[in-house]
Amino acid sequence: MNRTRISARWRQQITSWLIMLPGIxxxxxxxxxxxxxxVRMSLYRTRxxxxxxxxxxxxxxxxxxxxxxxxxxLNTFSYTFWSLLLGFFIPIFMALVIGETVRxxxxxxxxxxxxxxxxxxxxxxxxxxxxxxxxxxxxxxLLGKLGIERMAFLSEASLVIPIIVITATWxxxxxxxxxxxxxxxxxxxxxxxxxxxxxxxxxRRIRHITLPAIFSLGSTMLxxxxxxxxxxMYEPLVLTKGGPDNASLSLMLLMWRYAFGGTMDFGxxxxxxxxxxxxxxxxxxxxxxxNRRKTDWE
Amino acid sequence: MKQEEYSLPPRTGVxxxxxxxxxxxxxxxxxxxxxxxxxxIVSLFPIIWVMLAGFKDLREYMSSTAIIPNxxxxxxxxxxxxxxxVTQNYLNSLYVIIxxxxxxxxxxxxxxxxxxxxxxxxxxxxxxxxxxxxxIPATISLVPLFMNIQNFKLGGFFxxxxxxxxxxxxxxxxxxxxxxxxxxxxxxxxRIDGCSQLQTFYKIVLPLSKPICVVVTIFAxxxxxxxxxxxxxxxxxxxxxxVMVRLFIFSTQQTINYDDLMRAVVFSxxxxxxxxxxxxxxxxxxxxxxxxxx
Numbered sequence: 001m002n003r004t005r006i007s008a009r010w011r012q013q014i015t016s017w018l019i020m021l022p023g024i025x026x027x028x029x030x031x032x033x034x035x036x037x038x039v040r041m042s043l044y045r046t047r048x049x050x051x052x053x054x055x056x057x058x059x060x061x062x063x064x065x066x067x068x069x070x071x072x073x074l075n076t077f078s079y080t081f082w083s084l085l086l087g088f089f090i091p092i093f094m095a096l097v098i099g100e101t102v103r104x105x106x107x108x109x110x111x112x113x114x115x116x117x118x119x120x121x122x123x124x125x126x127x128x129x130x131x132x133x134x135x136x137x138x139x140x141x142l143l144g145k146l147g148i149e150r151m152a153f154l155s156e157a158s159l160v161i162p163i164i165v166i167t168a169t170w171x172x173x174x175x176x177x178x179x180x181x182x183x184x185x186x187x188x189x190x191x192x193x194x195x196x197x198x199x200x201x202x203x204r205r206i207r208h209i210t211l212p213a214i215f216s217l218g219s220t221m222l223x224x225x226x227x228x229x230x231x232x233m234y235e236p237l238v239l240t241k242g243g244p245d246n247a248s249l250s251l252m253l254l255m256w257r258y259a260f261g262g263t264m265d266f267g268x269x270x271x272x273x274x275x276x277x278x279x280x281x282x283x284x285x286x287x288x289x290x291n292r293r294k295t296d297w298e
Numbered sequence: 299m300k301q302e303e304y305s306l307p308p309r310t311g312v313x314x315x316x317x318x319x320x321x322x323x324x325x326x327x328x329x330x331x332x333x334x335x336x337x338x339i340v341s342l343f344p345i346i347w348v349m350l351a352g353f354k355d356l357r358e359y360m361s362s363t364a365i366i367p368n369x370x371x372x373x374x375x376x377x378x379x380x381x382x383x384v385t386q387n388y389l390n391s392l393y394v395i396i397x398x399x400x401x402x403x404x405x406x407x408x409x410x411x412x413x414x415x416x417x418x419x420x421x422x423x424x425x426x427x428x429x430x431x432x433x434i435p436a437t438i439s440l441v442p443l444f445m446n447i448q449n450f451k452l453g454g455f456f457x458x459x460x461x462x463x464x465x466x467x468x469x470x471x472x473x474x475x476x477x478x479x480x481x482x483x484x485x486x487x488x489r490i491d492g493c494s495q496l497q498t499f500y501k502i503v504l505p506l507s508k509p510i511c512v513v514v515t516i517f518a519x520x521x522x523x524x525x526x527x528x529x530x531x532x533x534x535x536x537x538x539x540x541v542m543v544r545l546f547i548f549s550t551q552q553t554i555n556y557d558d559l560m561r562a563v564v565f566s567x568x569x570x571x572x573x574x575x576x577x578x579x580x581x582x583x584x585x586x587x588x589x590x591x592x
Contacts, residue, residue: 231437
């Protein structure tokens with residue numbers, strides 16, 4: 001009796017694992033395995049898709065010595081700065097403003113969300129047409145109407161990163177705003193009433209009720225934003241190919257360039273991948289600390 | 299005058315009905331609607347512009363600064379469509395989507411079922427590994443993944459793309475959160491009635507999980523349609539290229555006709571827009587409830 005119960009429980013455990021096995025196998029093949037392989041490969045000299053010999057940290061040293069790596073690292077922080085300036089505050093502003101509307105809220109929300117459903121590649125190509133240096137580039141046409149000389153935006157080293165961040169913000173802001181709006185909708189309406197009875201005007205209600213509600217979400221969103229901006233790759237790849245003169249080269253794009261940009265230098269590419277992973281891991285730890293305090297994922 | 303005010307729906311933001319209609323409130327509301335008009339214009343104008351630009355031929359595209367094309371000539375769209383053989387690419391994308399949706403639902407669903415309901419000993423390890431994958435993007439390990447695909451001779455066909463959709467941390471977490479919210483009494487009842495674990499899944503859990511399956515399906519469709527980096531590495535140059543792969547290769551060519559490129563962009567945008575309008579309500583609602591964007 002006792003024995004059959006134990007074996008039944010074991011059988012259950014085994015079937016449970018068998019049910020999960022296909023999923024685990026796919027995760028191992030597509031995500032976990034390659035991540036570990038990146039670490040291993042970064043320690044090898046590679047030829048095409050073969051590992052030639054173990055070279056310790058040679059790939060890292062040679063990457064660290066390269067001018068383009070310094071540039072890419074610096075650029076990535078510049079991307080982060082601009083995306084915090086634009087990509088963080090614009091959705092908050094959008095959520096606040098759209099939340100106040102009485103009529104047409106559904107339409108405005110839908111319109112703001114639409115860029116998010118477009119394929120990223122299509123959106124980026126669309127923006128190359130907007131920022132084209134030609135007379136027919138849309139931004140140049142608009143600036144021309146204001147009497148401003150036409151510019152070659154994407155060959156301007158100081159402008160490329162803000163422009164790329166603007167295009168990314170255009171695509172993502174509506175979806176982020178929607179999350180903030182959900183947070184704002186969760187505010188108890190009695191809070192506003194009580195504050196008004198206590199004599200708080202509109203501004204004081206914004207400052208003491210609305211903004212705190214936003215910032216409690218904001219800390220999580222901020223870290224997610226940083227994590228996502230560290231992955232920026234295909235935007236500069238398509239818009240500028242990392243140029244002019246590496247001015248928009250991101251770490252991820254550098255990885256892509258080493259691996260698939262003609263040289264097939266997979267060892268060095270893996271070294272860059274590991275460096276990005278370490279930076280992201282640091283942010284992930286930060287994220288989980290903030291997240292554990294704020295919400296309950298488990 | 300009063301009548302009109304009462305017919306308005308109630309205010310739900312910071313400004314409430316009890317703030318009345320003072321000058322300050324009116325100016326504020328005016329500012330809010332101007333800002334919203336700007337949001338709508340900035341969001342929609344580029345999309346409308348590219349659709350209009352698609353009606354221009356190369357000469358008009360390169361010379362005219364007018365936004366409205368000279369003529370609405372659909373034959374230009376059809377010409378580019380046949381020239382780039384978009385029909386085949388659309389079909390390929392459709393194959394990718396069907397396989398990806400199936401894999402996403404089955405494999406992620408089963409894994410989440412194990413993590414949320416079966417919870418065998420040690421499931422927490424898998425759980426935290428999935429969480430790590432959520433935060434470290436798949437793109438980082440693109441290089442070794444590409445090598446593995448080459449080593450296993452999986453390149454040149456859809457299989458790796460389909461299976462990759464079965465390893466999506468975001469989907470697993472969506473499923474897991476939903477399964478956890480199911481009343482455990484129902485699942486317990488199934489067990490007492492003698493359902494095996496797998497039977498419990500497709501007889502009890504799955505029928506209750508339609509809402510989350512719809513969400514995952516929409517995200518999987520959109521992801522499968524939009525992704526181009528892995529598809530480019532897997533399918534590039536073969537006859538199975540998807541719309542996005544085709545667009546990527548087309549956009550990196552040395553000599554391109556920009557009018558054709560704009561039409562290709564339009565072709566790649568139409569299906570997601572259609573899907574969005576079919577599922578619009580479900581999508582925006584669920585983003586609000588789930589609180590994560592896809």
